Amino acid sequence: MAASMKDVARLAGVSIKTVSNVVNDYPFVSADTRSRVRAALDALDYRPNTSARGLRTGRTDLIALAIPALDEPYFAEIASLIVDAAERRGWMVLIDPTGGDRSREKLAAGGSRSSRIDGSIASPLALTGADVAGLARQRPMVLLGERFASAATDHVAVDSVRAAHEATRHLIDLGRQRIAFLGAHSRMRTAAVRLSGFRAALAEAGQHVDQDLVVRASPFGRAEGAAAMARLLSARKRPDAVFCVNDLLAMGAIRTLLSSGLRVPEDVAVVGFDDIEEARFSTPSLTSIAPDKQEIAEMSVDLLCRRVRDGADGPPVDVVVGHRLQVRESTVGAAPLTSDPPG
Template sequence: MGDLMGSTMHDVARLASVSIKTVSNVINDHPHVRPDTRDRVLAAIAELDYRPNLSARGLRSGRTGVIGLAVPALRENYFAELADAIIRAADARGLGVVVEQTSGDRERELQVVAGGRLRLTDGLLFSPFTLGQNDVKSLSTDFPLVLLGERIFNGPTDHVAMHNTSSARAAVEHLLDIGRRRIAVIGAEAERGDEVSSASLRLDGYVLALEGAGIEVDQSLIRSSPHWNHSAGASMIRELIEEGTAFDAVFALNDTLGLGALRALGESRLRIPEDVAVIGFDNIDEARFSLPSMSSVDVGSEQIAATAVDLLIERIAEKGSRRPPRTVKPDFRIVRRESTGFPGTG
């Protein structure tokens, strides 16, 4: 009997006397297939026991029980933990997940939203990295799609986003509350254009917090990098120290940058938090176990995952519905740990 290594779509097409495209249309439940042709293809699939990750029930219903998830980079802790949370949320609802890493490549992202990379899935959760507001029309797809992240707003799909600006403002206000006034921010964009991004929204929160405290924004404390990794975080802190720029706190635009900052501060024998307090963003697991443990913004990743999966399930169930797109922003909280003078590690 056939399986993925035995019978192929070509075999099904040959037995049913149809084209491979017709077999694909039947598998994906395209509406414009004649009933007798559909029955013939399904009979061939059953005879050959051809199972492209679909059950016979799935073929007839047009459902695979599998959703797609496309993220920029699984090597980045935030996306790895988000993928884990989405897989667990999907599993609890009886769904499997196929993960696609786009590697921040524009063509890959365009292929993903065109349905060309994640086949045989019921719908897609998509976190873009290179696509921006000017690409909003690319999200007009003929399959269920839920957008994640802060690259595109007011699009035609459901969208699960973060309270980036208000949570960043709360993070900086936490530093202000413990008496810090020379607050460096690391991970900003070198040149801010018209495109909205996580970096630009979080920088807005930083500026609003300082302005609310009557503190003038010092451009020498705003450090940019195209990369949000450990090395970039350490490098920006070393630059501040080598230049002699005075600072008593660091707001890192993500936790990985913050962990790099902790390393550079430790190398320079600066005490944390006595000399420099540090807060990150995303509340990844690693922040709990750094030494000292790092304060962070918990953006509600578990809630983001569960909400995104539930929205996608609704769209799959009501395929073809013209219900207006929804935007959901889960709650956030400031997690206070040793890097800002608190004993908590939770």
């Protein structure tokens, strides 16, 4: 038989109410008690009775996660972290890859695929500000990525302008003079925001933005990065550095550079964005902007919990999570090998 809250309480030596508080992630539980209850939950493989809970609360404890793609590493990593954060709070997550299609994004984030969801977390590519505002009026919603000025919904994101500025400044400080931007895109607000940070860093350094070095590319594949880099290499003057909108584009760009007989970073330095796990293991390893993905997951789930479970109202909350520039071989080269002197 499935374990009950009473079984968990007996094993942990606490009250059933305390177990309920831990399962529902209420804050007023000591760290020691929370640890004991979670250990008991794991030991008994406790699963909440969502049907009974729904009858009591009118909630299903099912939330939707609308993301462009599950086979792209960044979104897969974010989805995994959000599922973990939600499960710790007793929520189930319905993951809906939308392909960046507007109608599919509306269906996923709005709950039209399942009227049972309590709320949604969405990372849209095609939705308009009016779309987001309308969806947020139907159910609690947390938006990931760039904010829509007209959309009154909670929002979690990295400061893309500042991060792109920092990445570009890194290339400038290395002495690079012809820095390209790979990944411009008319439909992607993230690309536009990162391009503005790129332009600002060049302007501050007194460098001209050469429009021949601002190259369009679809953001979701290594092949697109490779093709865009090939177009860059056919420009009047070859770039000596490239800032890419994301890591997949950067890895495709590196492939083209190496296949063309160019060295990375000696001839062309490359910076990406997202710091996916693959960035650490590519050859050369990729310098990348690393958003705090754990914080994105925790804050998005916390904000949704506040609206759904606590019934919180009030103005939308904007959360800007931290980031760092993770410097690796694609901009500074490999560290020299050392060996012990002969004895």
